[in-house]
Amino acid sequence: MKQNYDLLVIGGGPGGAVAARTAAEKGFSVCMVEKRPAIGVPIRCAEGIGKDVLSEFITPDSKFISAEIKRARLVAPDSTSMMLESEMAGSKVGYILDRKVFDRELAWQAADAGADVFVKTRASAPIIVGGEVKGATLEHCGTRREVHADIVIAADGVESKFSRWCGMNTTVPVREIMSSVQYLMTDIDIDPHTTVFFLGNEVAPQGYLWIFPKGERSANVGIGISGKKSGAGHRARDYLDRFVSATFPEGKTIECVVGGVSVCKPLECTVADGLMVIGDAARVVDPLTGGGIYNAMFTGKLAVEVAEKAIEAGNFSKSALMDYDTRWRESFMGKAIARNYQIKEYFVTLSDEKLNALIQSASKMNLSEFSTLALIKELIRRNPKLLTELAALRASLG
Numbered sequence: 229m230k231q232n233y234d235l236l237v238i239g240g241g242p243g244g245a246v247a248a249r250t251a252a253e254k255g256f257s258v259c260m261v262e263k264r265p266a267i268g269v270p271i272r273c274a275e276g277i278g279k280d281v282l283s284e285f286i287t288p289d290s291k292f293i294s295a296e297i298k299r300a301r302l303v304a305p306d307s308t309s310m311m312l313e314s315e316m317a318g319s320k321v322g323y324i325l326d327r328k329v330f331d332r333e334l335a336w337q338a339a340d341a342g343a344d345v346f347v348k349t350r351a352s353a354p355i356i357v358g359g360e361v362k363g364a365t366l367e368h369c370g371t372r373r374e375v376h377a378d379i380v381i382a383a384d385g386v387e388s389k390f391s392r393w394c395g396m397n398t399t400v401p402v403r404e405i406m407s408s409v410q411y412l413m414t415d416i417d418i419d420p421h422t423t424v425f426f427l428g429n430e431v432a433p434q435g436y437l438w439i440f441p442k443g444e445r446s447a448n449v450g451i452g453i454s455g456k457k458s459g460a461g462h463r464a465r466d467y468l469d470r471f472v473s474a475t476f477p478e479g480k481t482i483e484c485v486v487g488g489v490s491v492c493k494p495l496e497c498t499v500a501d502g503l504m505v506i507g508d509a510a511r512v513v514d515p516l517t518g519g520g521i522y523n524a525m526f527t528g529k530l531a532v533e534v535a536e537k538a539i540e541a542g543n544f545s546k547s548a549l550m551d552y553d554t555r556w557r558e559s560f561m562g563k564a565i566a567r568n569y570q571i572k573e574y575f576v577t578l579s580d581e582k583l584n585a586l587i588q589s590a591s592k593m594n595l596s597e598f599s600t601l602a603l604i605k606e607l608i609r610r611n612p613k614l615l616t617e618l619a620a621l622r623a624s625l626g
């Protein structure tokens with residue numbers, strides 16, 4: 229490990245790895261540190277990603293793809309279900325990844341491109357000189373060292389501490405932390421090409437329960453519920469256990485993961501002097517779906533594109549890095565987050581009766597395109613009151 233780099237990336241998830249790979253490909257000296265002993269484990273993810281967005285960052289490869297998804301099924305509290313077929317998505321619905329291999333592959337690509345990669349290396353404090361972040365103190369295999377960098381990229385995930393240490397407000401309201409549990413189950417009867425989402429306050433209050441196939445007879449079966457709805461006897465795991473014993477009584481659980489997903493608004497500002505924040509650390513997860521793999525990679529690449537200009541100009545101030553914040557907010561991703569936040573705030577207020585009515589209405593739709601936006605647009609068309617309620621909500625949120 230050197231003492232000085234152009235860029236120091238904290239965290240070896242998809243966001244950090246794409247940032248490190250992009251920086252190395254541009255010829256910068258870059259160091260990526262990961263506190264865990266291995267990249268990609270433990271997994272805290274249902275591993276779903278859209279086909280088209282994945283290939284923006286990596287060539288799809290069967291070594292890190294567990295299943296190809298052709299359709300999705302939404303199940304209402306009263307068991308009405310609606311199928312979203314792949315024809316609506318131009319046959320490019322999605323994949324269920326094997327993130328143990330996927331995250332490792334991205335880190336390998338970063339290393340191959342020339343990045344220094346260190347595991348078992350925790351950033352424990354920022355180095356701040358004259359108000360500007362200039363690197364980090366790292367705990368590396370029992371030793372402590374200071375590593376200096378022109379720009380630090382905080383890619384330290386949902387539990388991110390680095391940007392808080394640098395003075396940013398990263399608080400997530402409890403109600404906007406989805407408390408999640410997931411079992412990797414095998415020996416279960418599923419459709420290996422269909423993802424299934426169960427909605428309803430009895431099944432997953434202010435969240436949803438999912439089945440994401442991992443093979444012919446195995447799947448990630450998980451749940452996310454609002455942190456505010458969690459309590460003794462009704463924790464996420466209680467809901468999941470009830471579902472699993474009713475639906476897959478003979479199934480076997482071979483892995484269990486727990487984790488939190490923030491479904492709040494993104495950080496108010498994702499840059500500071502010498503610092504850029506990306507991925508889950510920036511709270512850029514889609515607030516409606518909880519999906520964040522693509523958003524982490526997107527912000528990782530964009531951060532380095534803006535950092536490149538700052539490094540060329542020798543100016544690492546907040547204003548020099550601000551273009552990153554502006555560009556992701558103006559991007560398709562940024563607009564989707566802003567829109568889906570409003571929709572999520574509306575959906576969490578819905579009673580089971582309203583959810584039933586909406587899914588019944590949606591099940592009769594003939595969508596020409598498969599996307600959250602297309603679905604919402606059509607729902608509003610069929611239920612004009614929904615638009616009024618959303619508008620009222622938007623006004624109340626300011």
Ligand SMILES: Cc1cc2nc3c(=O)[nH]c(=O)nc-3n(C[C@H](O)[C@H](O)[C@H](O)COP(=O)(O)OP(=O)(O)OC[C@H]3O[C@@H](n4cnc5c(N)ncnc54)[C@H](O)[C@@H]3O)c2cc1C
Binds near residue numbers: 242243261264
């Ligand atoms: C149960 C669950 C299901 C999900 N399902 C999906 C899904 O199906 N599809 C989807 O798109 N998204 C899903 N997500 C979200 C997705 O996992 C994240 O959005 C994605 O991993 C974010 O990538 P990241 O690089 O920002 O952060 P992470 O992948 O969290 O990587 C951050 C890394 O930083 C490391 N780190 C933290 N602190 C330090 C430190 N001080 N020093 C060094 N290293 C540090 C961590 O160990 C970690 O490896 C799910 C999340 C959960 C919890």
